[in-house]
Amino acid sequence: MTTLNITGLAVSINGRTLVSDVSFSLSVGQWLCIIGPNGAGKSTLLKAVAGICKSTGEMSIDDNDLRQFNERERACWIAYVPQEPILPTGMRVFDYVLLGRTAHLNLLASESTKDIEITDMVIAELALDEFRDRDVATLSGGERQRVTIARALAQASPIILLDEPTTALDVGYQQEVLELIDRLRHEQKIAVITTMHDLTVSGLYPDRLMMLAHGEVVSQGSASDVLTVDNISAHYGAQVQIMDNDGRPIVVPMRTKSGTSLN
Amino acid sequence: MATPVKRVSATTIVVCSVAAMCTIVLAVCVGAVPVPASDVLQSIGWHLNVPFMPRNLGTNDIIIWQLRLPRVILAFVVGSMLASAGATYQGTFRNPLADPYLLGVSAGAGLGATFAIVSGAAVSHALIPVASFLGAMGAVALTYTLGRSGVSGRMSASLVLAGVAVANLLTAIQTLVQQQHNDKIREVYSWVLGTLNTSGWNDLRMVAPYIALSTFMLYRYRRVLDVFSVGDEEATTLGLPVERVRAIVIIAATLGTAAAVSVTGLIGFVGIIVPHALRLLVGNSYRVLIPLSIVGGGIFLVCADLIARTALAPTEIPIGIVTALIGAPFFLYILGSRRTGASV
Numbered sequence: 032m033t034t035l036n037i038t039g040l041a042v043s044i045n046g047r048t049l050v051s052d053v054s055f056s057l058s059v060g061q062w063l064c065i066i067g068p069n070g071a072g073k074s075t076l077l078k079a080v081a082g083i084c085k086s087t088g089e090m091s092i093d094d095n096d097l098r099q100f101n102e103r104e105r106a107c108w109i110a111y112v113p114q115e116p117i118l119p120t121g122m123r124v125f126d127y128v129l130l131g132r133t134a135h136l137n138l139l140a141s142e143s144t145k146d147i148e149i150t151d152m153v154i155a156e157l158a159l160d161e162f163r164d165r166d167v168a169t170l171s172g173g174e175r176q177r178v179t180i181a182r183a184l185a186q187a188s189p190i191i192l193l194d195e196p197t198t199a200l201d202v203g204y205q206q207e208v209l210e211l212i213d214r215l216r217h218e219q220k221i222a223v224i225t226t227m228h229d230l231t232v233s234g235l236y237p238d239r240l241m242m243l244a245h246g247e248v249v250s251q252g253s254a255s256d257v258l259t260v261d262n263i264s265a266h267y268g269a270q271v272q273i274m275d276n277d278g279r280p281i282v283v284p285m286r287t288k289s290g291t292s293l294n
Numbered sequence: 295m296a297t298p299v300k301r302v303s304a305t306t307i308v309v310c311s312v313a314a315m316c317t318i319v320l321a322v323c324v325g326a327v328p329v330p331a332s333d334v335l336q337s338i339g340w341h342l343n344v345p346f347m348p349r350n351l352g353t354n355d356i357i358i359w360q361l362r363l364p365r366v367i368l369a370f371v372v373g374s375m376l377a378s379a380g381a382t383y384q385g386t387f388r389n390p391l392a393d394p395y396l397l398g399v400s401a402g403a404g405l406g407a408t409f410a411i412v413s414g415a416a417v418s419h420a421l422i423p424v425a426s427f428l429g430a431m432g433a434v435a436l437t438y439t440l441g442r443s444g445v446s447g448r449m450s451a452s453l454v455l456a457g458v459a460v461a462n463l464l465t466a467i468q469t470l471v472q473q474q475h476n477d478k479i480r481e482v483y484s485w486v487l488g489t490l491n492t493s494g495w496n497d498l499r500m501v502a503p504y505i506a507l508s509t510f511m512l513y514r515y516r517r518v519l520d521v522f523s524v525g526d527e528e529a530t531t532l533g534l535p536v537e538r539v540r541a542i543v544i545i546a547a548t549l550g551t552a553a554a555v556s557v558t559g560l561i562g563f564v565g566i567i568v569p570h571a572l573r574l575l576v577g578n579s580y581r582v583l584i585p586l587s588i589v590g591g592g593i594f595l596v597c598a599d600l601i602a603r604t605a606l607a608p609t610e611i612p613i614g615i616v617t618a619l620i621g622a623p624f625f626l627y628i629l630g631s632r633r634t635g636a637s638v
Contacts, residue, residue, distance in 0.1 A: 083527045106533030119523035121578035126300060126520070133521050134533030139514050142299055186532070 033093060033189045034058040035080075035222055040088035042072070042079050042246075049075045050086070050246040059189050062216055062223040064237035066230060066257070068267045072246040073226040074114060077192045080224065081111035092190070106134035110183035114194040116175070118167040124178055127167045128154055131185030153184045157211070173204030180211065184219070193225045197232065205229075209236050230282040234258050242266060255280050300579040302586065310589040317593045318370060321600045322362045326607060329354045338363070364495045369599040369613075370592035371498065372490075372554040373564055375505045377591020378512050379547035380565025381572075381583050385519035386540050387450045393565035394551040397441075397457040397544065401464035402426075402433025403555040407485050408468045412475040422485065423500065423556040429464075430552035436460050438544065449537065450526060487612035488559040490599050501553040508550025512584055515543050519580035561595070563617040567625045568594050574628050594621075 035057045042050040050072040057063050065073045078084035082097070082105050090097040092108050100108070110131070118127065131153075132146040154163060157177050162170065167178060176196060183191050196212065197205040213236045216223045227233040233240060234254030242250040242257050244266040250257045258280040263271050274281040322334045333351055337358040340347040351358070379394035387396070395401075406429020410421040441456030442449065472482050521534045529536050555561075568591045569583060576582050595617070602616045 078527075081531050083530050102530055102535045103533040106531060109531070111528070111531040113528060117523070117525045117528060119578065121573075122520075122523065123300075126579065129299065130521055130524065130532055133529075138518060138535075138539070141301075141517060147299065 032058050033220075033222070035190055036089070036091045037080065038089040040076070040079060040086055040090065042075050042084060042086045044085075048246055050079060050243075053088075053241075053243075053248055055241065055251070057190075057222045057224065059220040059222045060216055061239070062213070062225070062237040063239045063241060064233045065224065065226045065241050065243060066228075066233050067243035067249075071243040071266075073243055074194050075246075076243065077111070077194050077224065077226060081109060081192055083111070103134050106186060106188065108188050109190045109192065110186040110188045111192045112179045112183050112194065112196065114198070116179045118170070118175060118178070120166065120168040122167050124159060124162045124165050124167055124170075124181075125150065125154065127178060128159075128181045128185050131182040131187075134186060134188075149187065150185050153181050156184070157181045172199050172201075173207060176200060176204070176208050177211070180208070180215075184215065189220065190222045190224070193223065195226050195228065198228050205232065212236070230258055230263070231280070234280050234282075258282055300577075300581050302582055306586075310586070314370070314589050314593055317596050318366050321366045321369075321596045322358055324600060324604060325357070325362060327354075327357055329358060334358055334363075360494055364498055365490050365599070366596055368498045368501075368557070369490050369595045371502065371505050372558050372561065373568070373591040373593070373595025373598075374509060374588045375550045375554045375591070376561065376564040377568035377587040377594070378509055378584055379551045380591075381569035381580065381587045382512050382515075382519065382543050382547050383565070384569060385522050385580050385583075386543055387454060388522060388525065389450075389454065390570070391566070392454075393562075394547060395461075395560070395562075395565070396454060397437040397548070398433035398460040398464060399430045399548060399551050399555060400560050401461040401468070402436075403430040403552065404486060404560065405429045405433075405464045405468040405471075407559070408471050408482050411481050411485065412471060412478050423497070427552050427556040430555055431548065433460055433464055434544070434548045434552075438541075450540070484612065485559040486614075488561040488614035489610075490558055490602075490613055491610070497557040501557050504553035505550045508546045508553070509588055511546035512543060512550075513588065515539065515546075516580045516584040519543075519584070523578070558613070561614050561617055563614075563621045564591055564595055564598075567617075567621040571625055571628055 037056065038054045040050065040053040041048065053076060055063065065076060067073050075084060079086035080090065082102070097105060097108070129142060129146065129150045132142055132150065135146065136142060154160060157180065159177060159181060162174060162178070167175070170178060180193070180196070193212070197208055200208060209232065212223055212225070215221060225237065239252065240254055240257040241248055242262060249266055250262050255278070258273060260271060260273055263269055263282065270285045270287055272283045272285050274283055319331050319334050323329055323331050333354045336347060337351055337355050340349050341359055376394050380392070383392035383394060383396050384390055403426035406425035406427070407422050410425035413421065415421060437453065437457045437460045440460065441453035472479055518534065518539055521529050521532060522536070524532070526536045569587050572583055572586050572590055576586060598616045598620060599613055601620065602611045602613045605611060
């Protein structure tokens with residue numbers, strides 16, 4: 032079983048440490064969610080794993096050292112969807128999803144029938160058929176998210192990184208996208224790493240949570256281990272109440288008596 | 295249901311080839327002494343050793359083969375080069391304002407040509423192409439060296455800024471040199487405005503290999519240019535070696551542009567207007583845009599040159615002025631009539 036191993040990962044830019052000493056391992060089919068207050072280094076951590084941000088520490092997949100890989104080899108293992116993907120004006124949904132096949136093509140080759148079949152399959156899988164010829168720049172928030180996930184799936188890599196996949200979406204689309212990710216990781220044996228803002232939602236689908244604060248892992252484990260009143264108070268500076276929903280924590284913000292939520 | 299990948303259809307290839315050939319033949323026909331199209335075809339056939347071609351054209355053959363055809367073909371080749379290089383730059387830098395001169399080709403070539411002109415050497419005219427070619431290549435090399443050391447991850451922005459700085463620096467030096475040689479200003483100026491007034495086939499023979507190689511490379515990289523459209527970071531995670539590919543296409547585009555500029559001077563606007571006009575017509579995919587820019591740029595410059603040498607005959611209008619004068623309104627017209635997909 033394919034497993035991603037990260038040991039002592041650290042990112043420093045211009046002498047400032049953004050992420051330090053992050054270690055975890057993740058196998059296909061599992062979903063790790065990174066939470067933490069604004070500026071904690073969540074996106075930076077994802078970028079480091081995606082290889083678009085210089086980092087130190089060990090990164091490997093099974094016995095392969097990720098740092099020895101070139102862009103193309105890495106892309107065959109890891110797909111990445113940023114918080115705000117660039118959807119080029121005038122590009123059809125089909126052509127956008129087809130970009131996911133880049134890693135499987137020689138620089139000067141054209142897409143083969145197989146690449147086109149895979150793209151078509153992914154489009155059907157994500158119920159994007161009716162959007163196939165639509166300009167990606169004209170899609171709504173939920174559709175955009177599905178299209179970018181489709182591109183990541185077309186890449187056919189066993190690890191997918193999604194930076195805040197639900198932040199811009201209303202509750203209906205949030206649910207749709209999360210259900211989709213959850214289904215795909217089980218069906219297609221994909222290891223998923225997401226970052227997320229909504230704490231309750233982060234306890235709902237992922238198997239494991241990792242809380243970052245100032246670039247360091249302050250808590251890691253199951254939702255009920257990580258989402259505690261103390262953790263959230265210490266690192267988010269928020270007063271919350273944790274309620275129980277069938278063993279999954281619900282994080283409810285509380286109004287403080289003085290009328291200010293700062294402690 | 296399989297969706298076809300964007301590519302230039304066979305019909306488009308045929309239509310474009312026919313259009314290009316018709317434009318070339320027509321442009322050869324028109325001039326101070328009009329020649330019939332049949333003579334043009336006959337002259338071409340005869341010089342290309344097509345069997346059984348009658349050789350009874352007299353002076354028309356000299357007009358066609360020695361004077362007009364080399365000039366028209368040079369116009370076509372240079373137009374192709376500038377348009378496809380412009381499209382490529384717009385793609386790799388994700389910047390709709392990018393043109394082949396973005397990284398300092400024009401300023402470098404201008405400085406090189408100015409040095410050659412003011413050198414006063416007996417062979418100064420023959421020196422101009424060599425000097426401007428070297429100047430152009432040198433300027434882009436300088437830009438690339440400076441721009442690469444910028445903040446990592448922002449390379450395309452720092453390259454563009456380095457290009458602006460290098461261009462300004464070289465232009466300042468060129469102006470200084472030019473001011474110190476008042477007697478040569480006119481000559482420098484006419485070079486800067488661009489000219490297709492050539493010495494027969496020699497100029498074409500000199501630049502054709504570079505332009506052919508360059509255009510071929512850009513054509514080969516057309517699919518990859520589409521990957522750039524999601525930005526450097528995402529393109530990297532899709533598996534594209536962004537910096538390496540950008541370096542390759544910049545070198546290819548610079549080689550061809552420098553060669554083109556070295557014999558024609560600075561012809562502005564083609565690299566911006568032709569790709570953008572085509573974007574409005576066929577969309578933003580470089581798989582289609584690059585091949586069509588190669589043909590469209592050629593046709594555009596042949597037409598512009600036709601206007602340059604006939605509109606105020608016997609006076610010739612500098613080609614750079616024509617491309618701007620007809621290019622800008624034409625572009626505004628299509629921009630107004632098709633307000634979709636204008637961005638890169």
